[in-house]
Amino acid sequence: MDRSVYSNVGKKEDTTGIAKRVAQISVSAIKQMPVLASKIEGCISLGQGIPSFGTPSFIRESIVAALKHDEFIGKYSLQPGIPELKLEIAKYLHRTNGINVDPERELFVSCGAMEALAGVISTVVDRGDEVLIPSPNYSSHIEQILFAEGNPVFVPLIEEEGWRLDVAGFRKALTPKTKAILLCNPVNPTGAVFREEDLRAMAEMALERNLFIISDEAYDFLLYDGLPHFSLASIPELKTLLITCKSFSKMYCMTGWRVGYMLTAARIVDQVLKVHDAFAICAPTISQYAALAALKATNGKDGDGDRFIRQLVEALSSRRDIICDRLDGLPHLFSFQRPKGAYYVFPKITHDNENDMDLALRLLHEARVITIPGSGFGPTGAGHIRLSFGAPEKDIHRAFDRIDEWAHLST
Numbered sequence: 573m574d575r576s577v578y579s580n581v582g583k584k585e586d587t588t589g590i591a592k593r594v595a596q597i598s599v600s601a602i603k604q605m606p607v608l609a610s611k612i613e614g615c616i617s618l619g620q621g622i623p624s625f626g627t628p629s630f631i632r633e634s635i636v637a638a639l640k641h642d643e644f645i646g647k648y649s650l651q652p653g654i655p656e657l658k659l660e661i662a663k664y665l666h667r668t669n670g671i672n673v674d675p676e677r678e679l680f681v682s683c684g685a686m687e688a689l690a691g692v693i694s695t696v697v698d699r700g701d702e703v704l705i706p707s708p709n710y711s712s713h714i715e716q717i718l719f720a721e722g723n724p725v726f727v728p729l730i731e732e733e734g735w736r737l738d739v740a741g742f743r744k745a746l747t748p749k750t751k752a753i754l755l756c757n758p759v760n761p762t763g764a765v766f767r768e769e770d771l772r773a774m775a776e777m778a779l780e781r782n783l784f785i786i787s788d789e790a791y792d793f794l795l796y797d798g799l800p801h802f803s804l805a806s807i808p809e810l811k812t813l814l815i816t817c818k819s820f821s822k823m824y825c826m827t828g829w830r831v832g833y834m835l836t837a838a839r840i841v842d843q844v845l846k847v848h849d850a851f852a853i854c855a856p857t858i859s860q861y862a863a864l865a866a867l868k869a870t871n872g873k874d875g876d877g878d879r880f881i882r883q884l885v886e887a888l889s890s891r892r893d894i895i896c897d898r899l900d901g902l903p904h905l906f907s908f909q910r911p912k913g914a915y916y917v918f919p920k921i922t923h924d925n926e927n928d929m930d931l932a933l934r935l936l937h938e939a940r941v942i943t944i945p946g947s948g949f950g951p952t953g954a955g956h957i958r959l960s961f962g963a964p965e966k967d968i969h970r971a972f973d974r975i976d977e978w979a980h981l982s983t
């Protein structure tokens with residue numbers, strides 16, 4: 573895999589004495605572009621995937637009250653998480669996807685979905701194991717596999733069919749070394765939502781070949797046009813092979829609170845908890861209480877949480893319309909697949925066969941708009957850039973006004 577894309581963006585590293593498993597991984601381009609941009613005044617960001625909304629007040633207020641009344645709120649929690657929160661998560665899973673999970677044994681609360689993903693990949697992937705991942709795919713998954721000394725094997729998605737899963741392509745990529753399949757749905761960076769029939773076919777393949785499926789569902793609540801979310805966790809036969817990682821970050825605009833969770837068979841939870849104990853001890857206790865307040869307001873009938881999520885999805889849906897309209901106005905620069913979920917669009921560069929890194933750097937320096945080069949998301953990402961529409965509507969318009977002007981001057 574060509575990893576030079578990272579060194580183009582990052583500073584020169586001195587890896588003397590650094591373990592190979594760390595020396596070979598990188599900070600993703602998603603996080604590096606904002607660092608480069610911090611040296612340029614007045615940039616507008618379509619880069620990092622952070623919604624522009626704050627954590628809702630019903631969550632913040634619950635924490636203010638907890639801080640006042642509970643002097644022990646700053647203590648470690650039980651290592652797998654606060655039992656009441658785990659109960660509420662189980663209720664939520666049942667209510668939204670009909671998933672039955674034993675809160676005591678089959679789930680644990682993590683420091684965001686990210687820690688759960690890193691933990692489970694380190695738990696099931698041995699040196700030299702192959703992990704099949706779609707390309708393009710969330711870049712941190714690639715680093716997590718490399719950190720575990722596994723080999724990411726990229727299976728291209730079918731762009732013309734809305735970045736559809738190529739189930740036959742996955743079958744072809746199987747070898748005796750294949751250990752797991754890693755899927756993210758809805759997808760960062762393309763905004764695709766995989767079809768239920770394709771996911772079921774992937775589940776069948778995993779069952780036939782006894783492969784783990786690691787499913788990153790950080791955006792499970794964020795689908796547009798009334799599209800339902802199909803979670804692999806709703807296939808009971810897959811339970812012993814499936815590890816699902818979910819998050820509070822995006823659903824409640826809580827990215828910095830660092831709380832998410834993993835659900836899987838009890839025997840796998842027990843193993844991942846060893847890694848969680850060694851790296852994190854527990855998820856931040858105060859954030860777990862925030863997550864508990866969030867879910868309690870969601871698991872009731874049309875509570876504050878449900879209303880907040882509904883408004884968030886509506887706002888992001890209209891931002892999606894805006895970004896798609898503005899992209900439609902630039903056919904000489906980009907062609908794109910309309911996103912169905914998450915808040916990303918992944919246009920293909922039609923402008924002079926320009927390289928994605930060069931284009932992202934030119935847009936940064938010449939138009940002062942932050943975008944993310946597509947190569948960081950796997951080989952199929954080359955020749956694309958990722959745009960996030962988490963930014964407010966006026967920022968999306970301002971960014972595109974700048975891109976329009978830049979395109980006018982440079983063509």
Ligand SMILES: Cc1ncc(COP(=O)(O)O)c(C=O)c1O
Nearest residue numbers: 684685686710760790819821832
């Ligand atoms: C696909 C995907 N998975 C996981 C994460 C990280 O989630 P968390 O904040 O819960 O660690 C992100 C964050 O952008 C993401 O896009």
